[in-house]
Amino acid sequence: MDNITHSLAGLAAGTLIHRSLPDEADPAQQQARHRLLLVSGWAACNFPDLDLVLTRLLPAPLGYLLHHRGHTHTLLYALPQALLLAALLWLLWFSARRVLAASRHACLGLGLAIVAGLLLHMLMDYMNSYGIHPFYPFDARWLYGDMVFIVEPVFWVVLGVPLAMMANSKLVRWVLLALIAATPIVFTSSKHLHWVSAAALLALGALFAVAQDRARPHSRTVLLAAFGACLTFAGIQAAASSYGRGLIATEWRARDPGAQTVDVAMSAFPSNPLCWSVVSVERQDAAGLFRLRRGVLSLAPSVMPASACPAGFAELDKQQTLTPALALVWQQETPLADLRGRQASSCHFDAWLRFARTPAMNAADATDVRYGVDPARNFSTIRYADFAGAPCPSGVPAWGHPREDLLQPKL
Template identity: 50%
Template structure:
């Protein structure tokens, strides 16, 4: 999830928690507690992304693919991160340190916000198709929410608008509200966001802002409404994703009944429960091949046909296959034997397979089809040439293979059933 979404949700959680606790003994302590909970909410909601500092441990692109959303995005390693954040606050913020010594309410709020901030980060990162493995080292599988676009304006509007209403100066409120409205307007004008979605976003921002403005000095009405909007949006997206995946499975079965659909990575369009991009992975073990397809599906083509889905997020090819509510735009076939052989022979490719959910293996390069149909502009692309001659390092994390279902030899697959 984008860090703006992480930030506004963390700040709103800190503000809500502050307003839910008993008042401190003095106005100064009250102000310190509010700043402490706001900072903790923001910092804990972004802290796991410091794993970007670990990317130099492996050559590109493996450093980013395997260490971003890596150990810092697990429940176990959230504990030392929380301890580190607490130590930094204790060492560098004397007034907060004194408040935490004196006030039970402040200590309670701080510990709750510290835990909640890290949980919010992991939960929000789970929502999209990139995935994470929160239970490592006990369970190193990838988990994919496939529900929410990785940059989601609904969170900006729902949580950002009421927080803007809490700013002390009218000029700041006007400026930030204009920015909040202007950024999605730009995305809509560039074809990344539908105008219907933009109108819905403005309605959400207005509702949460007005609600918080009318809530009074200690009120939480706008913040509660923001939480309801956020949770409701995720619930709707979850149901829509399930429906879209079912439609994809049905359409692909109609095209080739002999293929077995092993996965369909669903990517939501921003603030749009109707339109979904997908990458399907099908296995044809009888002839030793697998197939990847990309396309766009609408779960309500009568209301929002595929052609109405934001154009800048997908391109219809000249050879696209159309079915009711679905367009297939790209297809690639691969050899299961070559996939397994390269895994055994090339340790860098083996490491890359610990990330790849939709692996495309060409003669000289590999890439994940979730992020494009070629190596150009695809951050997952890796050259195969000479990589087998290099020595792998000890910094390759032991995540499970997303495509273990394709990598298992036929005899192993049979025993697994």
């Protein structure tokens, strides 16, 4: 997820934990504890993304692809991150050190805020099609939630509005609410959000604003409802994703019974359970090739056909309508021997394949078409000439190959 979402989740978690603990006897210590849990929740919910400093350990694009969402996004490495963050707060923040030394509730709150922040970060990153591998080294596979877009305004609204309403300054409160309200309007004007979604977000924000305004001081109710709304939305998206994946597999099987759909990467449109960008991977063993198809899927074509999905993501200029529910944007067939041969002959390509879930190949480069079909505009593109004659890189993480099902002959 984006770091605004991570920050809001961490701030909301820190506030919720603070309000769940008994009050400190000293009002000054109560305020200091509140600040501590806000900062620790925010920091913990962003801390795993410090793995960006590791991207220079490998040549581009491998450094970003293999080290971002890497070791710092695993449960095993969450423990040293938690200890490091707690130590930094203790050493660098005098007022935090003082309240921690005087209050066991503050110590408990700090531990809960850090753990909650780290777990929320991994959970939110799991939700989209980029994926994480949280159980490494016990399980090196990438896990993909395929349920929400990487920038999701629903989370901004339901977490951000209650936090904004808690601001002590009326001016700050209204500025924050205006910024949150502007988000769906801007997304709609840029054609990345349907106007119905924008209206629903504004209504949802107004509901949470009124609820927080009427809540008792220091109440947890609205924050709990906000996290509940996030989970409910994620559940709806997960069910929609699973349903859509089944539709795609059924459609391709009807069109080519000899092919096996081995994966469908689902990427939701923001705040829109009906519209999805899809990339499918099919294997044709009889022909010795694999096929990639990228398209736009509507789960309710009678309400919103694929051609009516927000144009900012729908790639309307490339769409070939197959059914009211499904439009094909791009497809490619590649011999399995080409994929396996390049993996065997190039250690850099093999390292790239530890990230690529939907690998499209041509004579000059390869790209993961989850992020677009134009190699020149895709951050995942690896150009073969950049690594010609270069020694094999050291320190390549041992993540599982997402397309192991294509790299190994079918038994």
